[in-house]
Amino acid sequence: MLDDKRNQIIAAALRRFSHFGIVKTSMSEIAEDIKLSKANLYYYFQDKFALIEAIAYQIMDESDVAIKQALDEIPNTLDTLVRMLDIKKEYLEKYYMLIINLQEMNMNEERWIALSKKMFQREMDTISKIFERGIKRNELVTFDVSSTSELYVALMRGLAMFCDHTIPxxxxxxxxxxxxxxxxxxxxxxxxxxxxxxxxx
Amino acid sequence: MLDDKRNQIIAAALRRFSHFGIVKTSMSEIAEDIKLSKANLYYYFQDKFALIEAIAYQIMDESDVAIKQALDEIPNTLDTLVRMLDIKKEYLEKYYMLIINLQEMNMNEERWIALSKKMFQREMDTISKIFERGIKRNELVTFDVSSTSELYVALMRGLAMFCDHTIPxxxxxxxxxxxxxxxxxxxxxxxxxxxxxxxxx
Structure with a gap:
């Protein structure tokens, strides 16, 4: 019941953010959309950023399901990573408006950094799982999984920023x-x- | 003689930029440093950005000499790339103040983008040479040198931006x-x- 309300709020916020932008959406509007009092909304989420965090976690959980499925179906390491990139593309397309809106906000806050770190860590954990499986299957050489996963994620993310060879x-x-x-x-x-x-x- | 004056101006600008910052240095101050009229300075360089470009090209030329030497001395591809990274580190340390100052300026101008592209292209050309030699020596497999060099440079540059795993x-x-x-x-x-x-x- 409590979780139900929480999910309703997240869904309403996601709709508003995607259509009107994060900056232009007020907490009151989100509350109105699902006929909730503003006080009640703040009981669940202290501010807009808490909503953004919840959405980020929900998207990560959602894509984890798709990745878990890929891990079950695809034994080969490279094919699994390729599938992961396809899943990522799908999510980037699906939530594109949201990502653009995020960029409009101030990106230097402590909470942003904390959230970014968590997202990076989560991606690293997934890559670690894939690499560990590859080592176990005797497909990959033995190496330090943690630092190699970290390197892989940093390389992939950095590459996206240098795609047009100009200023990142x-x-x-x-x-x-x-x-x-x-x-x-x-x-x-x-x-x-x-x-x-x-x-x- | 003409080149001499040009080099004097570049050296004076480099000194000023490194010590006082690009934003805080005026064209008049650079002219004064080498007892040149302002009109004469503008004859050589139309504005501050033209000076920044000239400095960038000089640094690239300078590091190319070091890279050429590495190519002559080190036959192995990876060792050559490692030496290149050491050379890069040396230059980043040497011109660190300048790089920090560059970041203070508006980075979205067309001329910035053009200069960045040229610098990227130059790095790509060096990597292409190293890869081509590796293929000739039968050390590397045959591949599309141009796109692989491009990928290598983009990966290396992107990695530098994700070193602390937070916001690039x-x-x-x-x-x-x-x-x-x-x-x-x-x-x-x-x-x-x-x-x-x-x-x-």
Whole structure:
């Protein structure tokens, strides 16, 4: 019941944020949308940022389900990473308006940094799982999984910012998305080849 | 003679920019430093940005000499790339004040983008040379040198921006430099391993 209300609020906030932008959406409007008192809304979420966090976690949970499925279905490490990039692309397209709106906000707050760290950590954990499985299956050489996953995620994220070879920028141009994902796939192939056990050994 | 004057101006500008910052340095001050009339200075450089460009080209030329030497001395591809990263570190340290000052300026101008593109292209050309040599020496597999060099440079640059795993930022913290170069070396090793001919074949 309590969770139900919480989910209703998140859904309403997501709708508002996606259509009108985060900056232009007020907490009152979200409350009105689901016929909730403003006080009641604040009981669940102390401010707009708490709502953004909740949405971010929900999107991560959602994509984790898709990734878990890929892990079950695809034994090969590179194919799993390629599938992950496709899932990422799907989510970037689905929540594109939201991502653009996030960029309009001040990105230097402590809470932003904390959330970004958590998102990075979560991606790293997924990559670690994939790498560990690859080592167990004797497909990859043994290496420090934690630092290698960290490197992989940082490389992939950084690549997205340098796709047009000029001044780095966060992902804004939807038309670039295909190109970015394509390059990330290319990079993933070279990376995995670099930590793969030699087939001739 | 004409080049001499030009070089004097570049040297004076570099000194001023490094010590007082680009924003705080006026064209008049640079002219005064080398006892040149302001009109004469503008004959050589139409504005401050033209001076920044000239400095950027000079630094690139300077580091190209060091890279050429490395190419002559080091036959192995990965060792050459590691040496390149060390050279880069040296230059970043040497011109650190200048780089910080550049960040204070508006980075979205067309001329900035054009200069950034040229710098990217130049780095790509160097990496292409190293890769081509590696293929010729039968150390690397045959691949599309141009797109692979592009990918390598974009990966390395992007990695520098994600070193602390939070919100990406341009290189500002000098204390992070060692860590960034270390990670770039790690990434270079995996990348080269990924395009290396198998030793068992």
């Amino acid at each position: 920028h966060a992902l804004v141009d939807r038309d670039e998305l295909d190109k970015i994902i394509e390059k990330q796939k290319q990079a993933a192939a070279i990376f995995i080849n670099g930590i793969k056990k030699s087939t001739n050994s | 930022h341009a290189l500002v913290d000098r204390d992070e430099l060692d860590k960034i170069i270390e990670k770039q070396k790690q990434a270079a090793a995996i990348f080269i391993n990924g395009i290396k001919k198998s030793t068992n074949s």
